[in-house]
Amino acid sequence: MPAAVSRQRLRLYLRITGAWIGLWLFIDAMTNPGIFLPFIPNELWRAAFLLTLHYTLFEHLVPWFRKRRMFLPLKILLALLAIWAISMLLSFGIYAWRSIGVAIGIYTEVMKFKSHMAGVRFQTSFSFFSVAFYGIIVHIHDHLKLQRTAQQLRIEKQEAELNYLKAQTNPHFLFNTLNNIYSLARLKSDLAPESILRLSKILRFMLYETGGAHIALEQELQVINDYIALERLRYDDSLRVSLHHDVEYPQQAVPPLLLMPLVENAFKHGASETRGHPFVDIHLSVKGRLLTFIVKNSADAPAGPVTENIGLANLRRQLELLFTDHHLQVQRGTDTFTATLTINLASHV
Incomplete structure (x- = not known):
């Protein structure tokens, strides 16, 4: 039964990821109509990282914090550390994932950055928007499911x-x-x-x-x-x-x-x-x-x-x-x- 539930949740995140890819391909087509095709493998490569990150965040890390009973200051400290770790993954992780894609020939560098930090800063706002995107959809889905169950x-x-x-x-x-x-x-x-x-x-x-x-x-x-x-x-x-x-x-x-x-x-x-x-x-x-x-x-x-x-x-x-x-x-x-x-x-x- 838990495996069946995990597959069901994974399908939800795959659908959200599909919507995310569709959204950014539409934005890419509007902003760069002449060079649209390279964006397709780029968005697919980036979405693979975001899918793994957000599934881990919302299906494992957040429920773990909700269920754990511990001393409140310790729980706050662990939450702050988790937020910092997620921030690092979103800022540096997705840029590193982009670099790996470039190195193996999957990701096309449509945009060149002057430095690694410039690339990290560029990805940061984009990455945190993905947290809101996944988080809101998962929350609405779970809320509606809870209402139907009730x-x-x-x-x-x-x-x-x-x-x-x-x-x-x-x-x-x-x-x-x-x-x-x-x-x-x-x-x-x-x-x-x-x-x-x-x-x-x-x-x-x-x-x-x-x-x-x-x-x-x-x-x-x-x-x-x-x-x-x-x-x-x-x-x-x-x-x-x-x-x-x-x-x-x-x-x-x-x-x-x-x-x-x-x-x-x-x-x-x-x-x-x-x-x-x-x-x-x-x-x-x-x-x-x-x-x-x-x-x-x-x-x-x-x-x-x-x-x-x-x-x-x-x-x-x-x-x-x-x-x-x-x-x-x-x-x-x-x-x-x-x-x-x-x-x-x-x-x-």
Whole structure:
């Protein structure tokens, strides 16, 4: 793995060196159009030295200083010595490298210097500019890479949390449904086999249809209908249930079982706890990309603040992870409980 990382970093420095060569060849072509060709091997030869120097500087020396723990005055002294050494390499080293290239016939002396020190001084400003050039590009590259990594980690964390919430919600739904069947079984009701059959149908949907990120809205409506039919088996004719929907496009994609917690909540904490005439009214509307889901049910509890159960709490968190534009409002009246959910489906993250 470290070798692979080193190769990746080396490719980065090769790309930066390519940009450096291209920049100076362009400058050479503008300033010396008549003698442009000799500059090509010159820039390639000089770039080989700069590539080695800057790779060593930014990949080994600078990280070494960052990681080392030592007495602060000693660290400052070593840093000053390192700066001096780099300065010498940039000033004298690149001139010496130029001289080697001239000696072996690779580098063409386009410019003659009166003395070695004059040549060193000429190379100094050019060389320090190369430090800024490499350093800025490496810093920007690493900063953007760090941002991408942090964003990917956030996405993976959100996906893990969303999967955890779904894993909580589905067993919670199953537990409540099994309790309903248990009640029928205790009464030795003839409806128990039918309820098990309907539960089997819902479980089949949960196993095979909810593995992806989305399902068609008509599938969500179908499982809601199946759940309502399952709940009806527990009640006599006193229970009134209505489901109305106004959907322009039934194939509209929605997250699976997103609406179910509100329906489940209406039966478990509403209709089942109503002593008089229980009812559940459900209305779903989708206009364009705006989804509105209203669930109203009977409730004997007095009006006041709502204590949200695990189903509603999980639903709120799922909405936060899935959509940037949504609103869930729950309101308890004197004998009713109303949950209103609006989602801009186009705001899916």
